[in-house]
Amino acid sequence: DIQMTQFPSTLSASVGDRITITCRASQNIDKSLAWYQHKPGKAPKLLIYKASNLESGVPSRFSGSGSGTEFTLTISGLQPDDFATYYCQQYESYSLHTFGQGSKLEI
Amino acid sequence: EVQLVQSGAQVKKPGESLKISCKASEYSFTSHWIGWVRHVPGKGLEWVGIIFPRDSDNRYSRSFDGRVTISVDKSVNTAYLQWGSLRASDSGLYYCARHRAPRLEEAFDSWGQGTLITVSS
Numbered sequence: 001d002i003q004m005t006q007f008p009s010t011l012s013a014s015v016g017d018r019i020t021i022t023c024r025a026s027q028n029i030d031k032s033l034a035w036y037q038h039k040p041g042k043a044p045k046l047l048i049y050k051a052s053n054l055e056s057g058v059p060s061r062f063s064g065s066g067s068g069t070e071f072t073l074t075i076s077g078l079q080p081d082d083f084a085t086y087y088c089q090q091y092e093s094y095s096l097h098t099f100g101q102g103s104k105l106e107i
Numbered sequence: 108e109v110q111l112v113q114s115g116a117q118v119k120k121p122g123e124s125l126k127i128s129c130k131a132s133e134y135s136f137t138s139h140w141i142g143w144v145r146h147v148p149g150k151g152l153e154w155v156g157i158i159f160p161r162d163s164d165n166r167y168s169r170s171f172d173g174r175v176t177i178s179v180d181k182s183v184n185t186a187y188l189q190w191g192s193l194r195a196s197d198s199g200l201y202y203c204a205r206h207r208a209p210r211l212e213e214a215f216d217s218w219g220q221g222t223l224i225t226v227s228s
Contacts, residue, residue, distance in 0.1 A: 001169060034214035036152075043202055043218035044144070044152065055207075055216065087152050093212035096168055099144075102151040 002027050002090050006100030013078055013105060021073045021103045023088035028068050032092045035064055035073045038102075039084045047086075048073065075105075083107055109134050111141075111203050111219035118225045119193050126189035127222045129203030136184040137161040140206040140213065143177060143188045146221075147199040155201070158186065159211075166211075193226045200224075 003026040013019050023033065031051035036044040046055045048064035051071055061076045075082055088100040114128045131141065142157030156167035160179040167175070174197070178187045186203055200221045207216030 032212050036215075038146075038152065043221060044204075044215075045218075046207070046214055046216045049207060049214040049216075085151075089152075089154070089214065091212050091214060093210075096166055097142075097154045097157070098168075099152045099154055 002029060002092060002095045002098055004088055004090055004098050004100040006088055006103055008103060009101060010104045010106065012107070014107065015078055015080060017078045018074065018076045019078065019105065021086055021088075023066075023071045023073075023100050025069045025071075025090055027092075027095075029090045029092045029095075031067050032090055033064075033066070033071050034089045034091065035062075036087045036089065037082075037084045038087060044087065078105075109205060109217040111205060111217055113201075113203055113219040113222045116223040116225070118227070121192075121194055121226055121228055123193050123226075124189070124191055125193055125224065126187050127201060127224070129186045129188075129219050131184045131186070131205065134205070136179075137181055138209045140209075140211060141179070141186045142204055142206075142215065143175075143186075144202045144204055144215070145199045146202065155188070157206070157211075160186070193224075195226050195228075198224055198226045 005024045035048040038044040091097045110132045137160045143155040145153045158165040158177045203219040204215035205217045206213035
C-alpha cells in the first residue's frame, strides 16, 4: 500500500502568516492527491483535489502543488477560521486510498 | 445540493453486531463511489473503504478488511457499514463521504455528519 508521510504534525502561526504543509507518498501517485481541513465536531472539508485544483467555494489563499511523490499545501495570509487540522489523501486508482497523519495548525 | 445523512450514535458491547447507514440525496447515487472514513481523536482520519453502488465493486483498507462490510441498497439510495462482532478498538466517529466525480481515483467532496460508535463493556 502507498504510505503518506505528512509534516509537520503540529505548527504554530499567527493571523496573516503564510504556512506550508508537506505530504510525501511512498510511491508515485502522479497528481492523485487531495487536501482536507478538519475542525472538531465538523465533517472534513475538501480544499484541493488533483494536487492543485481548488475546490469550488474554497478561498484562493489556499493552494496546492506537487506531483509524483512530493506535495505541498500553502495557506497565504492566515485567517482566524483557518486554525484546524489538515490532512492529505492519496487516491491512486491502483492502490487503496490513504490519509496522511494530519497537521494541526495552532495559533 | 448533495446531502449525506447518517444514522445516529450507537453504544454497544464487545461482541455485538452493528449496521450504520448513510442516506444520499440530490445526485445520481449509482454513479459515484461512496465510502467510509473513521476519525479517532489523536489518531487522525483513517480510510475504511469504498463501494460503487451500481455494481457493488468495493475496496477495503487492510486495517479494516475482514472486520467490516460495506454495502448499498440502491432502492433507497443508502450505503451501510456493518460489523459482525464489535471490539472496543472499533470505537470512533465514522463519516460517509462521496467521490466528487464518477471515478475510482477521486477525492471525497461531500460528507455525512458522522456517526459516533462507542464499544464498551
